[in-house]
Amino acid sequence: MAKTDVTLIRELIEVRKLPIEELRARYLELFGEETKSRNKSYLFKRIAYRLQELKYGGLTPAARARAEAL
Numbered sequence: 001m002a003k004t005d006v007t008l009i010r011e012l013i014e015v016r017k018l019p020i021e022e023l024r025a026r027y028l029e030l031f032g033e034e035t036k037s038r039n040k041s042y043l044f045k046r047i048a049y050r051l052q053e054l055k056y057g058g059l060t061p062a063a064r065a066r067a068e069a070l
Contacts, residue, residue: 008055012048023047030054 015026025041027035030050037043059067 002054010053011051015047016044 015023018026020038020040023040024035024038026047027043030047035043035046045067058064
């Protein structure tokens, strides 16, 4: 496992431990907008996906176009 993978995993573990208000602040940091959600599980999943997306890249243009078409 690459060092950067370990770093991301550690970051995700720390994010999982955050209280709801800190998750909401982290969401604002990563997405540039506030969230109305107070659901800890949902916020964690969104933040985890975003962190992975920033590290490894998002959907390919073809996958994005297909998702939009659906």
